[in-house]
Every structure is written in C-alpha cells, then in structure tokens.
Amino acid sequence: MSDNKITPIRPTDDTARALARDLMAGARIAALGVTDPDHGGPHVSRIALHCSAAAGCLTLISDLAYHARGLRADPRVSLLIDETGGKGDPLTHPRLTLRAQAEKVTDGAERAALRALWLRHVPKAKLYIDFTDFHFIRFHPLSGLLNAGFGKAYELDKKDLTLAPGRGDRFSD
Amino acid sequence: MSDNKITPIRPTDDTARALARDLMAGARIAALGVTDPDHGGPHVSRIALHCSAAAGCLTLISDLAYHARGLRADPRVSLLIDETGGKGDPLTHPRLTLRAQAEKVTDGAERAALRALWLRHVPKAKLYIDFTDFHFIRFHPLSGLLNAGFGKAYELDKKDLTLAPGRGDRFSD
Numbered sequence: 001m002s003d004n005k006i007t008p009i010r011p012t013d014d015t016a017r018a019l020a021r022d023l024m025a026g027a028r029i030a031a032l033g034v035t036d037p038d039h040g041g042p043h044v045s046r047i048a049l050h051c052s053a054a055a056g057c058l059t060l061i062s063d064l065a066y067h068a069r070g071l072r073a074d075p076r077v078s079l080l081i082d083e084t085g086g087k088g089d090p091l092t093h094p095r096l097t098l099r100a101q102a103e104k105v106t107d108g109a110e111r112a113a114l115r116a117l118w119l120r121h122v123p124k125a126k127l128y129i130d131f132t133d134f135h136f137i138r139f140h141p142l143s144g145l146l147n148a149g150f151g152k153a154y155e156l157d158k159k160d161l162t163l164a165p166g167r168g169d170r171f172s173d
Numbered sequence: 174m175s176d177n178k179i180t181p182i183r184p185t186d187d188t189a190r191a192l193a194r195d196l197m198a199g200a201r202i203a204a205l206g207v208t209d210p211d212h213g214g215p216h217v218s219r220i221a222l223h224c225s226a227a228a229g230c231l232t233l234i235s236d237l238a239y240h241a242r243g244l245r246a247d248p249r250v251s252l253l254i255d256e257t258g259g260k261g262d263p264l265t266h267p268r269l270t271l272r273a274q275a276e277k278v279t280d281g282a283e284r285a286a287l288r289a290l291w292l293r294h295v296p297k298a299k300l301y302i303d304f305t306d307f308h309f310i311r312f313h314p315l316s317g318l319l320n321a322g323f324g325k326a327y328e329l330d331k332k333d334l335t336l337a338p339g340r341g342d343r344f345s346d
Contacts, residue, residue, distance in 0.1 A: 008237050029263050031204035031253050033215030039272060041249030042206030042215040046268050046320070064181050066318060066326075076214030080204050090202050091295070095219050099212060122264070128323070145239060147219070150301070153239075 008153050016154035020146045020161060023081045023096045024051040025168035028121070032059070033078035034070030034102075042078075043070055049079065050121045052168030057100065057139040060118055060125060064133050071137065075102040079139060097145045098161065105136040181326050189327035193319045193334060196254045196269045197224040198341035201294070205232070206251035207243030207275075215251075216243055222252065223294045225341030230273065230312040233291055233298060237306050244310065248275040252312060270318045271334065278309035 036043035045067045051057040082095030144156035209216035218240045224230040255268030317329035
C-alpha cells in the first residue's frame with residue numbers, strides 16, 4: 001500500500017480550527033520535541049507553555065537544559081498540547097501537534113513584560129526566573145496536526161493557528 | 174559560557190535507576206518523538222505505551238498515522254514518560270526521556286501473544302486492533318535522561334533501563 005493513497009486526514013473546518021485554538025489558549029504544559037544535540041533524531045521533554053494572542057507561544061528554559069542545547073543547534077521544534085490535566089483516558093482526549101520555529105527573546109523590555117506574565121502563569125517560577133541562565137523562548141507556529149478522536153485528524157495552517165485578540169490572555173489586567 | 178562547562182547532571186545512583194524503571198513499568202502513555210517525514214525536524218504525538226520485562230516497550234499504531242510514516246523513514250525515536258495521570262503540578266513530577274530504536278513486530282505468533290497483553294493494557298483497542306493497518310512497534314531503549322525535580326537530572330544507560338524479571342508484568346497470568 002502506498003503511503004499516500006489512504007489518509008485519515010479530514011477536510012479542515014471551523015470546528016477543528018476552534019478546537020485547535022482552544023487547546024493552544026488553554027495550554028499550561030507541552031511535550032517539546034527538539035533535535036537531539038548529541039545523537040541526532042528527536043528528543044522530547046516536558047515544558048511549561050503559555051499561548052496567547054498578546055504574547056504568542058512561550059516557554060522559560062535554562063540554557064543548561066539539554067533541550068536548550070538542542071534548540072541552539074536547530075530551532076525546528078514540535079509541541080504536543082493535550083489535556084493532560086483532564087480526567088479520564090488521555091488517549092481519547094483531543095490533542096494538537098504544532099510544528100514551530102523557536103526564537104530566543106533577547107530584548108530586555110520585552111523580557112520584563114513577559115516576566116510579569118509568566119509569574120502569573122507559573123507562580124513557582126519565582127524561585128529561578130531571575131537566574132542568568134533562564135530565558136524566554138517564543139515558538140512561531142508553522143503548521144499543526146489535530147487529533148480530535150479516533151480517525152479524526154485535521155491539518156492546520158499558520159493562519160488557522162493564529163489566536164484572535166484576547167484569546168489566552170487570562171492574565172491580562 | 175561553553176555548552177559543556179556547567180551541567181545540571183548528577184552522578185547516577187540506584188535511587189535514580191529505580192525511579193526511571195518505576196516510570197517505565199508504570200507507563201500507560203508516552204509522548205512519542207519521531208523525525209517529521211515531510212519537513213524534517215521533530216514531530217511529537219501521543220501514544221499508548223506498555224513497558225514490561227517480558228514484552229519490552231510497546232505501542233500499537235496504524236500504518237496510516239503520520240508518526241508511523243516517520244518511523245518507517247527513520248527508526249530513531251524519543252519517548253517522554255511522565256505521570257500525566259498524577260495529581261498536582263505536572264512540572265514537578267519526575268519524568269523520563271528515553272532515546273530508543275523502533276522496530277515493527279512482524280512475527281505472527283509474537284503478534285498473537287502481544288495482542289492478548291495489549292487488550293488487557295488498553296481494553297478499548299478491541300475496536301481496531303484487528304484492522305490490517307495496525308501493528309505493534311517495539312522500542313529498544315538506548316539511553317535515558319531522568320528529570321527527578323528542579324536541577325536533578327540523571328543520565329541512564331541501556332543497562333540502567335533494563336527491567337528486572339516480573340517488572341511491569343501486571344497483566345501476566
């Protein structure tokens with residue numbers, strides 16, 4: 001059987017788009033895939049994640065972490081977002097894989113604004129957020145693959161993954 | 174700062190080894206990292222996972238799934254195992270990243286034995302386990318990175334990741 005003859009991908013509709021954006025706006029954590037800096041191939045780790053219209057998709061990581069070294073060598077990442085805090089069987093929960101490009105936040109004023117947002121998102125981060133090895137990384141989504149249930153997969157493009165103003169901004173004043 | 178001068182990696186001890194094996198033996202799901210077959214770079218998705226001394230680390234996936242196409246092109250994978258079903262803050266839970274080699278189970282007798290085990294692991298799989306596009310994939314661990322808490326990282330080798338007889342075999346008769 002050819003790889004391309006049969007596909008479980010359904011035509012993308014507004015319901016799929018809304019579900020993908022809901023997953024992004026509600027995300028607190030993600031599984032981050034980077035290219036393994038020592039061995040090649042993938043390397044997956046757990047990160048905190050915040051996605052909002054105002055701030056984009058963000059994490060805070062230490063330069064000393066293995067995945068940070070992977071990001072420096074290759075900014076192509078994958079983010080798995082699912083309702084890991086949800087009840088019941090995680091295999092039946094909708095989940096979204098984002099293909100994204102990682103970019104380190106280097107601007108001081110931007111970092112200060114994100115610092116305040118992040119401390120509302122992850123209060124425990126106050127213990128390490130000011131360590132010099134910790135930096136914000138912004139993920140720019142390029143495309144997505146939504147699994148909305150058995151046999152229900154949808155492809156999302158960059159525009160589908162753009163949050164409307166106000167979405168995800170649960171920490172705005 | 175050089176990448177290699179400062180490391181948060183601690184010397185591997187028996188407590189770390191035991192924790193890594195506990196995570197493997199208790200795993201019901203994992204985040205699977207493969208190489209994205211269309212774009213290169215990583216691709217992360219949710220899978221069911223079973224690890225036991227008797228059966229090894231296993232999943233059941235459809236040939237039609239995007240990650241299956243990735244596996245066919247490159248068998249190098251990463252598996253993130255954490256206590257996603259646990260209570261409290263997932264960022265404080267111990268988690269293990271396995272670097273592994275994927276291999277499709279092609280032997281008919283072995284498949285039959287694994288089928289019975291898998292239906293005890295994931296009862297809902299009875300709905301699709303006999304579809305012709307579904308196959309078992311065995312993951313052979315090569316190395317691991319354990320995150321046992323903030324600043325507590327440990328490297329595990331292949332031997333560290335070998336389950337003792339009986340471990341994980343909660344479905345044995």
